[in-house]
Amino acid sequence: MLNIKGCGLGLRSDFLLDLKNNNFNPDFWEVTPENWMHMPKVFEKAFEEAVFTKPTIAHGLSLSIGSADKLNKKFVKQIKTFLDRYNIEHYSEHLSFSSLDGNQSYELLPLPMTKRMVSIISDRVKEVEDIIQRNLILENATYYLVPYAEMSEVDFINEVLDKSGAKMLLDVNNVFVNAANHSFKSRRFIDEIDKSKVAYMHMAGHYNDKEFNMKIDSHGMPICSGVWKLLEYTLKQLDVPVMIERDNNIPPLLELEREYNQMKDIVQRVRNAN
Numbered sequence: 001m002l003n004i005k006g007c008g009l010g011l012r013s014d015f016l017l018d019l020k021n022n023n024f025n026p027d028f029w030e031v032t033p034e035n036w037m038h039m040p041k042v043f044e045k046a047f048e049e050a051v052f053t054k055p056t057i058a059h060g061l062s063l064s065i066g067s068a069d070k071l072n073k074k075f076v077k078q079i080k081t082f083l084d085r086y087n088i089e090h091y092s093e094h095l096s097f098s099s100l101d102g103n104q105s106y107e108l109l110p111l112p113m114t115k116r117m118v119s120i121i122s123d124r125v126k127e128v129e130d131i132i133q134r135n136l137i138l139e140n141a142t143y144y145l146v147p148y149a150e151m152s153e154v155d156f157i158n159e160v161l162d163k164s165g166a167k168m169l170l171d172v173n174n175v176f177v178n179a180a181n182h183s184f185k186s187r188r189f190i191d192e193i194d195k196s197k198v199a200y201m202h203m204a205g206h207y208n209d210k211e212f213n214m215k216i217d218s219h220g221m222p223i224c225s226g227v228w229k230l231l232e233y234t235l236k237q238l239d240v241p242v243m244i245e246r247d248n249n250i251p252p253l254l255e256l257e258r259e260y261n262q263m264k265d266i267v268q269r270v271r272n273a274n
Helices: 041-051 073-085 117-132 153-164 172-182 186-192 225-235 252-272
Strands: 009-011 028-031 056-057 090-094 099-100 103-107 136-141 169-170 198-203 207-209 213-216 242-244
Touching: 009 252, 028 207, 056 073, 073 117, 090 198, 099 153, 103 242, 117 136, 117 153, 136 153, 136 198, 136 252, 153 186, 153 242, 172 186, 172 198, 172 213, 186 225, 225 252, 242 252
Parallel strands: 009 028, 009 242, 028 056, 056 090, 090 136, 136 169, 169 198, 198 242
Antiparallel strands: 099 103, 207 213
């Protein structure tokens, strides 16, 4: 489905300049266009060396695919320019919204899981794909409330994928977090998601908020044992690329490398056993 294989890592400015003096060699990178479209000059050479020597996926933050606002075509054209400039074939975003009345929150806000929203998303996907001239990949997002739901999350996602033709970025951590917060079984979600639509997978960390008795998707913690186990379960059903996304409290590159190697060992062990 992707012309990319193996295990990857989200490329961050926190360690970009350290790559030159390190032998860390992930199979691919994932980059966030909003963080790199207007990067400081000090990063340009190192960024280009990274993305031009490794397969790279773009993963956006502010498309706001489910917003009541009209599609920001100017922004989408900027995304296309970025993808073309760095020869990036694959672009993923979040199944959520982040803007209202033209104001960008940069928060991934939950969508109503309704038939009407399925139609809205499907039409919006086609608008985006017409501009970027690529298939759009949509990620299952975490959510902390469920507004106006007519169906379960997994049914909503499956209907969006079927009607829109979009592919899926399956975030294993997000499944784990949502299952805990909304009392459904994470493995059942994995069983029921349309795996023919899954293009690649994310792994990430979260933390337990004791005050509210919830799991919070922070992307700022090491990956916990429960998420590793859910990855192992998922890999038995899916043979797609998988990567680590770390956005906050980013540790030294050597620590990220150890977590990456842990993921790669799990992937290789499960795939060798299948």
